[in-house]
Amino acid sequence: MNPRVVNRRVVVVGGGIAGIAASMAIAETMPDIRVTLCEARRTSGGRAGSFVDPTTNETVDYCQHVAMGCCTNLLDLLHRFDMSDEFTRYQSLTFYHPEYGMSSFAPNLRMPAPLHLHKALAGLRYLRLQERTRLAWAITKLMRQRERTLEKVTAATWLDRHRQSSRLRVRFWDVVLVSALGDVPERVSMAAARKVIVDGFAAAHGASDVWVPNRPLSQIFGNSMLDHLARHGVEVKTGCLVRSLRYDERDEEVELICGDDGTLRSDHVVLATAWRSASKLIETIEPGLNPSARSWQDATVSFLSSVKSSPITGLHLWFDREITPLPHVAMVGTVSHWLFKQPLRQSTSDRAGDQAGVYHQVVISGPHRFSESSKDALLSAVCDELAKAFPIPFSGPNPAKLLHHRIVTDPNAVYSVTPQFQAHRPATTTTLAWLSLAGDYVDTGWPATMEGAAISGRLAAEAVGDRFGRRVHCVTPPLSPGRLARWLMT
């Protein structure tokens, strides 16, 4: 073993998916490095978390999360924590449109990618033949363009230039892009949109599979992952809020001032918080910085504090019965974007009993028509939409009743992937040799997703390796594109 790297210490600040991925990757690839994970809250998972509803006593997610088949790093991370079975894979999706009812989106796996999508698009009854043709043409065009060349263009501009009608926008592009990017095509960069369409649908079989957790997120990314990390030698400190960072030039080590835990000392820090906390912590870094470090600090703080965030709303609805046999439905042309039914396998102690009703969740990404109205107005619009989409349980002498509801909007759920954001997105490595960044906002090419967070953590682990003279590979490659897709993309 190289004596220079023995007893190196790394502190990972933030126990969201990025911090978990970074800690696990360092522990697995460089077991002689001492890793400490500091999480401000009592458990890990960050935004991928849950709460206990006080009325039903059920543990439900702040907001339903889904992954896709293209999320190779997240799926690999789950595998490493023996958690793969906690997500269920769906190879086809159901879309609902108020005028056309239900449609099935099922790629044809006998056809090479991207032709496997033709059958899937043909299944969307609310798209006309001409619209499907124009859509397929635009997807092919998109595959031929490099992501970097699309960073400065908004999705809306690109779609206009490529003659995607407003009807097609509402019925396809808005549905997919707003759900995946959390903001409208007028604001998001086309590079991020390309990532969703090409990596998430067109390039490879299985990319568009939807993976839905079948347990509350807190039971996946919470204490069980922390226990697993501890078994890999990671020292876990929960309830440990890091308040400031200071580099001690004389001892060549970093001092982390923590809330109640006093001070930690480390050779390297991976800052794996969301962008706002990252901005605050970077601002605390003490003088002694050389001019280029100072200018990095100023630019990064100024950028991160100006990042525009986008809201996501979850309507937690307990009906007296299930309103559909379908596990989830994507909703088109409605205020509601997704409906999920009782996605979570609850232990009996998590449930108040049958009188709690059957849990459903409606998710709305980004600002919506009722953003400025009362929660009651939103609830009433969503319930009307559900009654229209699933008429049977709501009709007859004993219609389905809403027993209980809770509406949770996270105004800072995700950042908006605007062209400005893409242009200035911070990298993993910084001007400060002792500091690496992780978190879904770091430049991974991915939007604000669990996959982006997992990649960012693994990139930070690779940066730690570089710092200590190691060459480690932690990032899982993307799905391999089919031969035809590869040809289209060259």
Ligand SMILES: Cc1cc2nc3c(=O)[nH]c(=O)nc-3n(C[C@H](O)[C@H](O)[C@H](O)COP(=O)(O)OP(=O)(O)OC[C@H]3O[C@@H](n4cnc5c(N)ncnc54)[C@H](O)[C@@H]3O)c2cc1C
């Ligand atoms: C409502 C909603 C719906 C979403 N839906 C999806 C989805 O369907 N699919 C998907 O892929 N993604 C989804 N996302 C995005 C996904 O949750 C995030 O991209 C991902 O969880 C980010 O992980 P992270 O580790 O980068 O950051 P975070 O989850 O924000 O974790 C940062 C952690 O750092 C801790 N921390 C902060 N400051 C300090 C400090 N000073 N000291 C110590 N600890 C600190 C925080 O407590 C937190 O635990 C959704 C997000 C939201 C909010």
